[in-house]
Amino acid sequence: MDVGFVALSGGAGRRVQRRRAVSERVRMGVEFQKYHGIGNDFILVDNMKSSDTLLTADESVKVCDRHFGVGADGVIFMMPPVNDDSDFSMRIYNSDGSEPEMCGNGIRCLARFAREVLDSEKTVYKIDTLAGLIVPEIAGDMVRVDMGEPELNPAKIPSLLTPNPDTKEAAYNVNGIDWQVVPIGTGNPHAVVFVDEEQFKALDENLEAVGPLYENHETFPARTNTEFIYVKSPEEIDFLVWERGAGRTLACGTGACASVVACSLTGRTGREVAVNLPGGRLDIEWSEDNHMYMTGPAELVYAGEIRQ
Numbered sequence: 001m002d003v004g005f006v007a008l009s010g011g012a013g014r015r016v017q018r019r020r021a022v023s024e025r026v027r028m029g030v031e032f033q034k035y036h037g038i039g040n041d042f043i044l045v046d047n048m049k050s051s052d053t054l055l056t057a058d059e060s061v062k063v064c065d066r067h068f069g070v071g072a073d074g075v076i077f078m079m080p081p082v083n084d085d086s087d088f089s090m091r092i093y094n095s096d097g098s099e100p101e102m103c104g105n106g107i108r109c110l111a112r113f114a115r116e117v118l119d120s121e122k123t124v125y126k127i128d129t130l131a132g133l134i135v136p137e138i139a140g141d142m143v144r145v146d147m148g149e150p151e152l153n154p155a156k157i158p159s160l161l162t163p164n165p166d167t168k169e170a171a172y173n174v175n176g177i178d179w180q181v182v183p184i185g186t187g188n189p190h191a192v193v194f195v196d197e198e199q200f201k202a203l204d205e206n207l208e209a210v211g212p213l214y215e216n217h218e219t220f221p222a223r224t225n226t227e228f229i230y231v232k233s234p235e236e237i238d239f240l241v242w243e244r245g246a247g248r249t250l251a252c253g254t255g256a257c258a259s260v261v262a263c264s265l266t267g268r269t270g271r272e273v274a275v276n277l278p279g280g281r282l283d284i285e286w287s288e289d290n291h292m293y294m295t296g297p298a299e300l301v302y303a304g305e306i307r308q
């Protein structure tokens with residue numbers, strides 16, 4: 001697969017105008033726009049005319065390759081809605097070709113993409129995902145997303161761990177060390193691991209070596225995303241992630257929500273927390289209505305066409 005690029009005119013965030021001096025072959029390709037949410041980057045495809053994804057899982061792996069493709073953490077397809085009162089559906093392939101249920105940074109990007117592609121003045125979208133209905137709202141440069149309710153029942157995450165009913169934590173042995181972990185579902189599975197400042201730095205240096213041990217841990221039958229959290233104060237945490245199917249990424253929205261629920265549940269923080277991710281900041285609130293609200297940016301980077 002070749003990848004053809006067409007430069008954006010007018011800069012990121014403005015309407016995309018494509019140079020028309022492209023060959024018939026390019027015009028027959030799959031058009032895309034690339035967005036990122038604090039460095040968690042995605043290729044977005046308008047797939048509204050078909051209920052099959054325009055790129056297969058294998059093709060998505062190729063376009064996500066950072067040396068031989070466009071480069072991204074995943075490919076997101078804007079698909080026809082599956083419910084009467086929703087606007088459209090989201091499907092996503094991770095960069096390894098696996099299909100997750102949800103993606104927090106991705107859905108902020110998708111809201112902006114929809115506004116661009118559907119030429120819509122709407123600011124709130126109802127989006128069907130494999131994790132249910134998710135509702136992002138565009139507010140200026142930011143997108144605020146109602147991420148739904150967290151799943152704390154291990155069987156439904158799914159996880160084989162049995163957290164202590166008092167501490168809400170479970171021991172999780174990786175490389176001979178018993179870590180304290182809180183298993184949480186935010187549409188997709190998460191293991192939130194609490195670490196001190198020194199461990200945080202060491203994990204950052206060794207993430208490529210140890211990340212797969214957490215991702216493929218026997219206690220998470222569908223694999224897991226893993227967040228390493230250093231609590232700085234009751235209102236602020238530092239965050240490092242190893243994502244299922246994507247490895248080290250600069251941010252993870254579902255992971256930030258899971259981390260704040262885990263921190264609050266265990267008394268480490270309050271319910272409104274600033275999360276410092278490698279690519280920037282997300283503001284997360286685990287509201288009294290039990291919904292998680294995530295606020296952060298989503299930015300258009302460029303547009304192009306993938307030749308098949």
Ligand SMILES: N[C@@H](CCC[C@H](N)C(=O)O)C(=O)O
Nearest residue numbers: 100103104105188252253254
């Ligand atoms: N980066 C995403 C999560 C993407 C899916 C994840 N890799 C999985 O397999 O569950 C986010 O921002 O939530």
